[in-house]
Amino acid sequence: MTKKRYLMYGSQLYALAILRPLQNAIIERGDEVAWFFDGPGAEHLQAHERHLQSVEEVKTFDPQAVFVPGNVVPDFFPGIKVQVFHGLATDDTGKKGHYRIRGFFDLYCTRGDEETCRFQQLAEKYKHFRVAQTGWPKLDPLFSETQDADLRTQVGIDVKQPVVLYGSTFSPSLTSAPYLYETIRQLSQQGDFFWLVTLHPKTDPELVARYRGLAGKNLRFFESHQDIMPLLRAADVMLCDTSSIAIEFQMLDKPLVTFRAKCPGHQQIDVHACEKVEAALKKALQRPEELMKATREFTQSLHPWNDGRSSQRVLAAVDQYLARGRAGLKSKPLNLLRKWKMRRKLGYYRLF
Missing domain, CATH: 3.40.50.2000 (Glycogen Phosphorylase B;)
Structure with missing residues (x-):
C-alpha cells in the first residue's frame, strides 16, 4: 500500500x-x-x-x-x-x-x-x-494513560507546597505578565506556593528575562518551546489571563484564577488587583463546588473529547x-x- x-x-x-x-x-x-x-x-x-x-x-x-x-x-x-x-x-x-x-x-x-x-x-x-x-x-x-505517574518528578520538582502554574498571553491589551511580576516575585519568596512559570513565545524578551531571573527555591521557569503538558498535569491551580492555555488546564478538572480576563465567567476566579491574587489562589485550591461545577460544564461545551x-x-x-x-x-x-x-x-x- x-x-x-x-x-x-x-x-x-x-x-x-x-x-x-x-x-x-x-x-x-x-x-x-x-x-x-x-x-x-x-x-x-x-x-x-x-x-x-x-x-x-x-x-x-x-x-x-x-x-x-x-x-x-x-x-x-x-x-x-x-x-x-x-x-x-x-x-x-x-x-x-x-x-x-x-x-x-x-x-x-x-x-x-x-x-x-x-x-x-x-x-x-x-x-x-x-x-x-x-x-x-x-x-x-x-489524556494519555502512558504519562509518568509521578508528574512532579517528570517536571523536576519534589515539593510539599501547592503548585501554581503561571502562564500569560503576549497581547499588550490582555497580558498580565507586566503587572504580576512583582506579585509572583514576592509570593515565590514567601514560599507558601511552588511556582511553575511559562510565557507566550511572542512575549517581550526583556520581560521574559526578568521572569527567568525569578527561578529559585520556590520557582521553576520553563522556556516557551518546552512541552507544557507535564506542567498542566503537575500543577494544582493555575494563574493566567486571557490565554487559551488556561482552558487547556481546566480540561483536567482543576481550578483557575485569572487576572483581568477579557471574558470572565463562573468557571474561574477573576481578580483585578494584584493584592487579591494570593487570596484567590488559596480559595481556588479549596475547589469550591460552584466553581468546579461551572468548570466542568464549560470545558465539556468546548471540548467533549477526553479519550x-x-x-x-x-x-x-x-x-x-x-x-x-x-x-x-x-x-x-x-x-x-x-x-x-x-x-x-x-x-x-x-x-x-
Missing part, C-alpha cells in the same frame, strides 16, 4: 506542541510526515523529525494534506489545507476573529458542538470548505475528504492580496 504524506506547517513555536501528537498518529499508521516553518520552530525539531526548507522541497514531497494551526497557509503547496487551530478560545471566550473565514482552508477540524455548529453554518454560507468535529490534537497527551484520540479523528476526517474530493464545493475565493503576501514572504513567484 502506498504511504500517504502529510505536511506540518508552522509559523510560531506553538505549532510543535499542537502538531506533534498528530505526527505520532501518522507514524503509527505507517505514513510519512514532514515539517515546514515560515517562522520559529525548526530549531527545536528533533533528529527524527523531517524538515523541509524550501518550497521546492515541499512540492517534491507532495503531501496529500497540510495541517495548519495558524490563520494562513501557502495556497501553492500541494494537498488539502486543514485548519486545526492554535487555541481553544473562541469569540465568546476572548479570541477575536476565531470564526473569520480567510479562504485558505478546505477542511476545518473543530472541537465542541457549539464551535462545530458555527463553522457548519459558515460552510453552508460559503460552500467552499467542509467541517468535521474531531477534537484538538494538542490535548491528546493530556486522547483526537489526532486519529483528524486523520480519519482527512481520509474522508480525500475520498470524496471537492464534489459539491465551490472554488475557494481568489484571495489575491493574502496570496501575494504569502508568496512575497516565501520568495516564491512561480505560477506552478
Whole structure:
C-alpha cells in the first residue's frame, strides 16, 4: 500500500506542541510526515523529525494534506489545507476573529458542538470548505494513560507546597505578565506556593528575562518551546489571563484564577488587583463546588473529547475528504492580496 504524506506547517513555536501528537498518529499508521516553518520552530525539531526548507522541497514531497494551526497557509503547496487551530478560545471566550473565514482552508477540524455548529453554518454560507468535529490534537497527551505517574518528578520538582502554574498571553491589551511580576516575585519568596512559570513565545524578551531571573527555591521557569503538558498535569491551580492555555488546564478538572480576563465567567476566579491574587489562589485550591461545577460544564461545551484520540479523528476526517474530493464545493475565493503576501514572504513567484 502506498504511504500517504502529510505536511506540518508552522509559523510560531506553538505549532510543535499542537502538531506533534498528530505526527505520532501518522507514524503509527505507517505514513510519512514532514515539517515546514515560515517562522520559529525548526530549531527545536528533533533528529527524527523531517524538515523541509524550501518550497521546492515541499512540492517534491507532495503531501496529500497540510495541517495548519495558524490563520494562513501557502495556497501553492500541494494537498488539502486543514485548519486545526492554535487555541481553544473562541469569540465568546476572548479570541477575536476565531470564526473569520480567510479562504485558505478546505477542511476545518473543530472541537465542541457549539464551535462545530458555527463553522457548519459558515460552510453552508460559503460552500467552499467542509467541517468535521474531531477534537484538538494538542490535548491528546493530556489524556494519555502512558504519562509518568509521578508528574512532579517528570517536571523536576519534589515539593510539599501547592503548585501554581503561571502562564500569560503576549497581547499588550490582555497580558498580565507586566503587572504580576512583582506579585509572583514576592509570593515565590514567601514560599507558601511552588511556582511553575511559562510565557507566550511572542512575549517581550526583556520581560521574559526578568521572569527567568525569578527561578529559585520556590520557582521553576520553563522556556516557551518546552512541552507544557507535564506542567498542566503537575500543577494544582493555575494563574493566567486571557490565554487559551488556561482552558487547556481546566480540561483536567482543576481550578483557575485569572487576572483581568477579557471574558470572565463562573468557571474561574477573576481578580483585578494584584493584592487579591494570593487570596484567590488559596480559595481556588479549596475547589469550591460552584466553581468546579461551572468548570466542568464549560470545558465539556468546548471540548467533549477526553479519550486522547483526537489526532486519529483528524486523520480519519482527512481520509474522508480525500475520498470524496471537492464534489459539491465551490472554488475557494481568489484571495489575491493574502496570496501575494504569502508568496512575497516565501520568495516564491512561480505560477506552478
